[in-house]
Amino acid sequence: MRVIDNKEENRFETDIDGHKAVIAYSVQPGILSLNHTEVPDALSGQGVASEMTEKVLLQIELRGLKVVPVCPFIKKYIDKHPEWKSIIAEKSNKKKPSQE
Structure with a gap:
């Protein structure tokens, strides 16, 4: 599978x-x-989203970037593949409004 940006x-x-x-x-x-991850119905159930996610995460890592997994599918994928947790961006603005 070839994934382009x-x-x-x-x-x-x-x-x-x-x-x-x-x-x-x-x-x-x-x-x-x-x-958001979107796979056409014709490709459903073939592991396309998982393989694509793996390749995208690898590209992000190779570029030295961090990732914020907003998409529920990608969040689940990273949970199942904890080796990718190292590229998750840390949450910013950890302060609560009452602390300001």
């Missing part, structure tokens, strides 16, 4: 048999928030 559309994409699967993201300095 379509920076113009802020999404990673793969094309399988004419069907496009995507992982949409938003950019912050040094961080990619992975917001």
